[in-house]
Amino acid sequence: xxxxxxxxxxxxxxxxxxxxxxxxxxxxxxxxxxxxxxxxxxxxxxxxxxxxxxxxxxxxxxxxxxxxxxxxxxxxxxxxxxxxxxxxxxxxxxxxxxxxxxxxxxxxxxxxxxxxxxxxxxxxxxxxxxxxxxxxxxxxxxxxxxxxxxxxxxxxxxxxxxxxxxxxxxxxxxxxx
Numbered sequence: 001x002x003x004x005x006x007x008x009x010x011x012x013x014x015x016x017x018x019x020x021x022x023x024x025x026x027x028x029x030x031x032x033x034x035x036x037x038x039x040x041x042x043x044x045x046x047x048x049x050x051x052x053x054x055x056x057x058x059x060x061x062x063x064x065x066x067x068x069x070x071x072x073x074x075x076x077x078x079x080x081x082x083x084x085x086x087x088x089x090x091x092x093x094x095x096x097x098x099x100x101x102x103x104x105x106x107x108x109x110x111x112x113x114x115x116x117x118x119x120x121x122x123x124x125x126x127x128x129x130x131x132x133x134x135x136x137x138x139x140x141x142x143x144x145x146x147x148x149x150x151x152x153x154x155x156x157x158x159x160x161x162x163x164x165x166x167x168x169x170x171x172x173x174x175x176x177x
Contacts, residue, residue: 009083009176024056038079047071060169080154092138096171099128103161111151120147
């Protein structure tokens with residue numbers, strides 16, 4: 001699935017996620033580790049985790065890690081291009097996942113510009129249970145006054161649990177309408 005035939009502002013991120021679902025990759029979870037093209041981890045430099053990830057075989061991402069030294073964040077960053085939100089009403093995601101036990105994650109849209117970035121978190125926590133569950137969350141773009149309508153670059157960032165975790169994200173879709 002190397003062809004990107006998607007259209008629209010969410011095309012880049014959904015193509016990348018689709019590639020994660022179909023192309024097998026595995027490795028250690030470390031700060032800066034590449035999961036695939038345009039996907040990488042950012043981990044709190046004051047903490048330490050030890051674990052592995054795997055993509056493909058129909059799953060977006062399988063993660064298994066232990067916290068060695070407490071972390072404030074474990075971020076999965078997915079490049080999303082520089083899509084324009086002017087004239088758009090909704091941005092959101094759909095996530096199907098499961099974990100060994102209930103854990104929570106948070107998703108945000110990171111908008112980059114010269115000198116920094118702005119994170120706007122989607123309102124709900126993603127809860128992964130022992131059985132597969134589906135999470136849907138959205139932002140009303142026009143009501144998010146701190147969300148830049150234009151940006152030099154954007155990422156979908158999933159802030160993963162900051163505790164020992166075994167989680168599988170079987171589906172992940174981002175949308176902008």
